[in-house]
Amino acid sequence: MAYDALVVAAHPDDAEVQMGGTLAILADRGQRILLVDLTDGEPAELAEPGTRARQAAEAARILGVDRISLHLQDRFLTDALAVRLEVARLIRMHRPRWVYGIGEACVHPDHVAAAGLTRASVFLARLGQWERVPGGERLANQEPWAIERLFFPHCKMEPPWAEFAFAIDVSAVYERKRRAVGAYQSIFRPEGDRLLALYEAEDQYFGRLLGVAHAEIYRSAAPLLVDDPTVFRPAIHG
Numbered sequence: 001m002a003y004d005a006l007v008v009a010a011h012p013d014d015a016e017v018q019m020g021g022t023l024a025i026l027a028d029r030g031q032r033i034l035l036v037d038l039t040d041g042e043p044a045e046l047a048e049p050g051t052r053a054r055q056a057a058e059a060a061r062i063l064g065v066d067r068i069s070l071h072l073q074d075r076f077l078t079d080a081l082a083v084r085l086e087v088a089r090l091i092r093m094h095r096p097r098w099v100y101g102i103g104e105a106c107v108h109p110d111h112v113a114a115a116g117l118t119r120a121s122v123f124l125a126r127l128g129q130w131e132r133v134p135g136g137e138r139l140a141n142q143e144p145w146a147i148e149r150l151f152f153p154h155c156k157m158e159p160p161w162a163e164f165a166f167a168i169d170v171s172a173v174y175e176r177k178r179r180a181v182g183a184y185q186s187i188f189r190p191e192g193d194r195l196l197a198l199y200e201a202e203d204q205y206f207g208r209l210l211g212v213a214h215a216e217i218y219r220s221a222a223p224l225l226v227d228d229p230t231v232f233r234p235a236i237h238g
């Protein structure tokens with residue numbers, strides 16, 4: 001099945017926290033989105049095994065996106081060749097226009113691994129001649145696929161960025177983002193969770209910079225290019 005966007009994340013809940021509002025907007029516009037969780041996020045502190053998978057499915061339903069997991073071990077994710085090839089295989093299978101993945105990370109080692117392997121997978125997906133590469137056989141029977149854009153949402157475990165490529169106004173769908181993130185009741189305590197409050201504070205902070213209630217920010221692997229120079233929303237001070 002073809003998807004418009006593939007989101008590669010280390011853990012269930014990463015995509016919702018980083019770009020849940022954007023996902024809701026894309027889904028509402030009819031874009032087909034596949035979340036790829038590299039690990040299953042187990043063990044979760046406040047729940048039995050399997051609970052987080054059910055929460056992840058519920059969050060995806062709320063946002064209107066599809067979701068799969070590679071079921072790698074949380075805490076032990078590495079930028080391994082086998083994982084690169086599997087993500088490249090998914091990119092070639094689903095032929096997305098856009099890939100979103102964590103771009104810069106140093107706090108959580110799984111995020112560090114996800115950043116490197118996502119970039120590598122995007123590159124490997126566009127190459128041919130895999131039948132001549134020992135160990136690359138799983139890509140040999142697929143056509144190469146070059147995505148249009150690789151975007152990086154901001155990981156909220158990292159300090160806020162002073163500079164970013166663009167931001168999405170997610171104010172209108174923010175309640176839906178809250179519900180999607182709140183589906184992870186084994187991570188966030190439903191009432192008055194401090195982490196959730198801090199995450200929302202970041203979205204409000206970037207909203208404040210841009211003159212809206214809530215915004216999600218992005219960096220881009222390549223400079224942005226537009227056909228229509230009138231697409232930009234006004235800034236507060238021009």
Ligand SMILES: [Zn+2]
Nearest residue numbers: 010011014111
């Ligand atoms: Zn994570």
